Amino acid sequence: MTTLNTTLPARVSPLVGLRQTASLAWRGLVQIRHNPMELGDLSFQPIMFVLLFTYLFGGAVMGDPVKYLQFMLPGIIVQSGLMATMNTGMGLSTDLHKGFFDRLQSLPIARWSPLAGRVVSDVVKQGWSMTILLATGYLIGFRATQGVVAVLAAFGLMLTFSLLASWFAVFCGTIADEPEKVMMYGFTAIFPLSFLSNAYVPTATLPGWLQAFVKINPVTQLGDALRGLLTGGPVAQHALLGLLGGLVIAVICAPLALLRLKRR
Amino acid sequence: MTKAIVAEGLVKSFGQTKALDGVDLAVSSGTVLGLLGPNGAGKTTAVRILATLLAPDAGMARVGGLDVVKDAHRVRSLIGLTGQYASVDESLTGAENLRLLGRLLGMSRPDARARAAELLRGFHLDDAADRAAKTYSGGMRRRLDLAASLIGRPKLLFLDEPTTGLDPRARNEVWEIVRGLVAEGVTVLLTTQYLDEADQLAGEIVVIDHGRVIASGTPAELKRQTGAQVLAVRPLLDGDTEKVRAVVAELAAKAELENGFITARVTDPAVLPAVVRRLDDAGVTVGELALRTSTLDEVFLALTGHRAEDSVEVTK
Numbered sequence: 001m002t003t004l005n006t007t008l009p010a011r012v013s014p015l016v017g018l019r020q021t022a023s024l025a026w027r028g029l030v031q032i033r034h035n036p037m038e039l040g041d042l043s044f045q046p047i048m049f050v051l052l053f054t055y056l057f058g059g060a061v062m063g064d065p066v067k068y069l070q071f072m073l074p075g076i077i078v079q080s081g082l083m084a085t086m087n088t089g090m091g092l093s094t095d096l097h098k099g100f101f102d103r104l105q106s107l108p109i110a111r112w113s114p115l116a117g118r119v120v121s122d123v124v125k126q127g128w129s130m131t132i133l134l135a136t137g138y139l140i141g142f143r144a145t146q147g148v149v150a151v152l153a154a155f156g157l158m159l160t161f162s163l164l165a166s167w168f169a170v171f172c173g174t175i176a177d178e179p180e181k182v183m184m185y186g187f188t189a190i191f192p193l194s195f196l197s198n199a200y201v202p203t204a205t206l207p208g209w210l211q212a213f214v215k216i217n218p219v220t221q222l223g224d225a226l227r228g229l230l231t232g233g234p235v236a237q238h239a240l241l242g243l244l245g246g247l248v249i250a251v252i253c254a255p256l257a258l259l260r261l262k263r264r
Numbered sequence: 265m266t267k268a269i270v271a272e273g274l275v276k277s278f279g280q281t282k283a284l285d286g287v288d289l290a291v292s293s294g295t296v297l298g299l300l301g302p303n304g305a306g307k308t309t310a311v312r313i314l315a316t317l318l319a320p321d322a323g324m325a326r327v328g329g330l331d332v333v334k335d336a337h338r339v340r341s342l343i344g345l346t347g348q349y350a351s352v353d354e355s356l357t358g359a360e361n362l363r364l365l366g367r368l369l370g371m372s373r374p375d376a377r378a379r380a381a382e383l384l385r386g387f388h389l390d391d392a393a394d395r396a397a398k399t400y401s402g403g404m405r406r407r408l409d410l411a412a413s414l415i416g417r418p419k420l421l422f423l424d425e426p427t428t429g430l431d432p433r434a435r436n437e438v439w440e441i442v443r444g445l446v447a448e449g450v451t452v453l454l455t456t457q458y459l460d461e462a463d464q465l466a467g468e469i470v471v472i473d474h475g476r477v478i479a480s481g482t483p484a485e486l487k488r489q490t491g492a493q494v495l496a497v498r499p500l501l502d503g504d505t506e507k508v509r510a511v512v513a514e515l516a517a518k519a520e521l522e523n524g525f526i527t528a529r530v531t532d533p534a535v536l537p538a539v540v541r542r543l544d545d546a547g548v549t550v551g552e553l554a555l556r557t558s559t560l561d562e563v564f565l566a567l568t569g570h571r572a573e574d575s576v577e578v579t580k
Contacts, residue, residue, distance in 0.1 A: 005328045005329055005330050005338060005342065008338040008341050008342075009337070009338070009341075010335070010337055010338060011337050012337070016370070020367075020368050023364060023367040023368055024364075024368070026364075027353065027356065027360075027364050030356065030360060031353075031355045031356065034355055034356070034357070034396050035355060095353075098351055098353075098354060099347075099348065099351035100351055100352065100353050102312075102317055102345075103345065103351060103352070103365075103412065103413075104368075105316075105317055106315050106316065106317060106340060106343065106345040107340055107365070107368055107369065107416075108337055108338075108340040108341035108369070109368050109369075264318075
């Protein structure tokens, strides 16, 4: 038996790992078929946010809803992207508690593929939400002025940031003793981060002490980079600072999350 | 006979709690080992270590001749795991769950589909194949869990309390499946809280308590050691109690009076007709007479002198 078993492969090749990741990402997406509510969450929520902010605050903040929409839509994209990363944490927490994670860990598959599969399917879902946000904005007057390539770059930038930031969600998923708590932890961090930024209001209108925080907030930087790509303005420095923020989140949270998973 | 599973001196602590405190195990190829113990005894921790989900603090374990820590990936391609954890994705259908696992194990799409269909049919789940697993009954869920662990035709199967919470019919179905697998040559390590279950399925039983092995042997040996059955007699008339006690004491080791019943641990089933004959000879009218299997509690009492405590289960 011993001689026989040592001829088995001792690890998974990266290519096979990617295929396993694809299978697990499929799993995350096929769930939508059984739970159409999830698609609703991914679609109606963005529509509602855009309409609500545009027509409720547009007049007050900038005297004109469409002018405000042009300013604020990139900000909504960042906030809803950050919120969406929490789905990754919720899903992971559910897998941990329902035992599906252990099932996967007992299979001869790449150690990283369950997590990667989940993240990939969530990034796809997030791309969908971002499309809905832009489409809704377009219908009520938002115009991307920098061309198709810039719009695609905006998608790329936002999804890359989400990939990095989702490590925070993954960490929340590993520490929450029930899936619902993940959302609680997540919102506690994401609400202040996304509102204490220039996502919804120009920085100049804020008191000085608040401006100091708003300016270093990665949400501000990323929002400005998206503004640059969608409606014109400087991009490179904001994008780099935004991604740097995401990287800091990942560098802090990823080792903690992996340690938690290993020590269970 | 080759040993499919060997563990020596397994130790695992979680903070202050010592879940395993030096456990040795050996399972011969093609046999069933029953790991018996109350909640919190360390059964689940032992299975998690053997299934490569957890590294032991000390000791070593080999599955299929491979070290579970150093050769974890290879071990994983030999084993199947079913239990309280190691479940399925409830939001997917039964068929989707099985196809996903088939794909993860490297099957082509048509192969995964065919294997899933085969298992669903074999486990009488074909009618529910396209329903989300969360709509399944307890028995169906357990059968799907089992099917999920069999996708890759594992040579070794870990079943962690496979029938806990099932009704007798569903439990029998699971037992039949396990017997079928053993007939095909699969080695099974089964944890259970039920002596009855270990007796039904296992060729050898290891009893653990507080992370230590406290007894082991074939079911017959264990029964000899502990008195596997309990004889209970209640005379119709209270006045006959002493006569009954005398009769039972002659045939069994220790007769005790308990709620109007004279009870005694017995190992020989022939005791029952003998008791009936002697009671009849003594002119005692029997109100109730029973020979029942010892509960795990009684086995524990016999082995350890303390009852199986209902401590908090250590599952992590």
